[in-house]
Amino acid sequence: MSKIRKFQACVNGQVSDDVTGSRIRYVLFGFGCVFLFFLGLLIHYQLIDSIAGIKYIRPASLQRRESVPVALARGRILDKNGVPLHYPCWHSALAVFPSKIDDRQSFVEEVAVLTGMDEHSLETMLDTHTTPFKLSRGLSPEQVEAIMSCPIPGLVVIPEAVRYGPGSLARHVVGHIRPNAYVNPKDNIGESGLESWFQTSLTGGTPAWVGTLVTGDGLEIPGSGMRIGPTGDHPEDLLTTLDVRVQYLVERVLDQEDVQKSGVIVLDAISGEILAMASRPQYDQNHPEDYFQLPDSPFVNRSTSDFTPGSVWKTVVLSLALEKGYVYPDEVFECRGRIEVGSTVINCGASPEGHGRVTVRQALALSCNCALIEIGLRVPPQELVDWALECGFGNKLRLPLAGQSAGILPAPGSMLPGDVANYSIGQGYLTITPIQAACFYRAVVCGGEWKNPGLVPGSEANEKTLFSERVSRVLQEALLLSAQEGTGKAAWVPGFGSAGKTGTAELNGDSPSSHAWFIGWTPILSPKYVICVFCERAGDGPTIAAPLFRKIAEQLLH
Structure with a gap:
């Protein structure tokens, strides 16, 4: 009996221990x-809300100030070295703070007397x-001095950033x-150019401001005074391949x-990056409305617009004929100053009397x-047409510029x-853009390797081989001869x-009634620059475009 009781006691003790452990x-x-609940609250209020709260703090701060944007x-x-292409500057503006006006009539x-x-x-x-x-922008120093010498409550001279300075390139x-x-x-x-193409990435945040801090009742906080507030979350800058030095020298020559x-x-010449792209006439970016009705189309970027190419197209045709075997490098032609095509007679414009016997390179x-x-x-x-398409003509290049022409x-x-x-000979129903032409001539320099031009680093590079190095050498020799003894003598760069x-x-x-072109490269040994010069309805290439090429090249190389 005692053994049974002991067994029951053991069982009861075990059950009791199990119940106690379960309760614990x-x-x-x-x-x-x-603990986890309060830990979650801590994380929410101390970390997440401190980050998300910024979106509430900023609107609240806007309500606690009276201000005007100044930037x-x-x-x-930026150019490739981080220099702003638009050369921003500062000028003075005139702002009105209605809450600070003591006597409205006075x-x-x-103000009417001061400002007119x-x-x-x-x-x-x-x-x-x-x-x-x-109230007004772009005050002259004389206006600023006159206003500052006669303070009027509620009228404040403020600094203002101007995105496009006088030296904008x-x-x-x-x-x-x-x-x-x-x-x-x-x-x-943005309404044009890179400003428009990269609108989303260029904008964001709040502008810098000038103003005063106020209480919840709208009264100025004593002692706060007029102050400048910084830009919040300034968006990233846009880096380009342009070189300020090269761009400036090109524009100065023009x-x-x-x-x-x-x-x-x-x-x-090596990378295919665009170092400079200039167009004339240009316009004031701060006042584009003043140029809408001008007859010379100042908003047109002539570097990406299409025009009849004239004889610069002959290099394209010859590259095809050499690559496909329609002509041999040592072949000789007879030029009598004119050629009959059906019932049409076409003159040899470069030599009405005829060149006589000419090799392919001389031609x-x-x-x-x-x-x-x-x-x-x-x-x-x-x-002929398929080759032009292969060489990058007839289609828009991959450039972040609206308004680019494809050509015809x-x-x-x-x-x-x-x-x-x-x-x-580059006449008739045919147009190309200067940037397309520059890319093709770069391929001549680079042994037949064509590459889509770069304007913004990191852009997708489209590369292909157009023709062999053998063909490239023949074209290089012919174009060197052109600058030494041919129609391009005025483009020769001494030294x-x-x-x-x-x-x-x-x-x-x-x-x-003619467009003037010259496209080439310099120096001869280790080419560095491929330059395309186009002048709309300016005359002929040898006397207008070729000398301009030389002057630009001399500025770049010295």
Whole structure:
């Protein structure tokens, strides 16, 4: 009996221990849940809310100040070395703080005398603005001195950042923003160039401001005074491949030579990056509205617009003929100053008397129409057009620039012998852009390797082989001969040498009725720059574009 009791006691003790252990586990679980709950609250309020709270702090801070924007919340557009292409600067503006006006009538009268503004206009502005606003911008030093010498309560001279300074470069590449962005931050929108293409990445945050801190009742906090507030979360700058030094020198030459309508491209001969892209006429990016109706189309980027190429196209045709075996490097042609194509007679514009016997290299160097037409007529029209497409013509290049032209190529099925003849010398139904032409001539320099030009680092590079190094050497020799003895002699760079091709695209209409081209590279040994010079309706290539090439090259190399 005693053994049974002992056994029951043991069983009862074990059960009791199990119950106790179970209760302890429940208690520990409960404490764990409570701990995790409070830990979650701690993380939420101390970490997450401290980060997310910024979106509440900023609107609250805006309510605690009276201010006007003085700088745009916008990233800069930089050259390859980090220098702003648009050369931002500062000037003075005039702001009105309505809450600081003591006597409205006296304020209107005094401001009208100081600024020359109409009193009725000032009254209207005060009626429509309850918060600070800009009254005028771009004050002269004399105006600033006059206003500062006669302080008027509520009228404040403030600094203001101007995105486009007087030395702004590459204006057609950079583009412009809405002028009203300085008054209303909602208009901080790019309308052309890189400003438009990269609108999303260039904007963000809040603009820098000038103003005073106020209480919840709208009263100025004593002692706070007028202050400048920084830009919040400034967006990233945009880096480009342009080189400020190269861009400046190109634009300086264009302005010194007073070239009215032109486009110039400078490519890095090795990398294919765009070092400079200039267009004339240009415009004031701060006041684009003043240029809308001008006849010379100052908003057109002539470096990416399409024009008839003239004889610079002969290099494209010859490269095809050499690569496909339609002509041999040592072949000789007879030029009598004219060639008959069907019932049409085409003159050799470079030499009306005829060049006589010319080799393939001499034909290109002397820009012989007769030889190039004879070569072009050997090639089927379909191959001529397909080759142009392969060489990057007839399609837009991969560039972050709106308004870029693709150019025009003829329909092969409709090309008669006369059309092929015109096509072979860069005339007729054919247009290309200076940037397309520069890319092709760079391929001549690089042994036939073509590459899509770069404007923004990190862009996708499209590369391909157009023709063999053997063909490239023949073309290089011909274009060197052109600068030494041919139509491009005015482009020769003393001490460094150069090579390239002239072009004179004949047009209908008023004189001068031709576009002037020169495309080439320099120096001869270890080429560094590929330069395309285009002058719209300026005359012929040998006397207009070639000397301009030389002057630009000399500036870059010295």
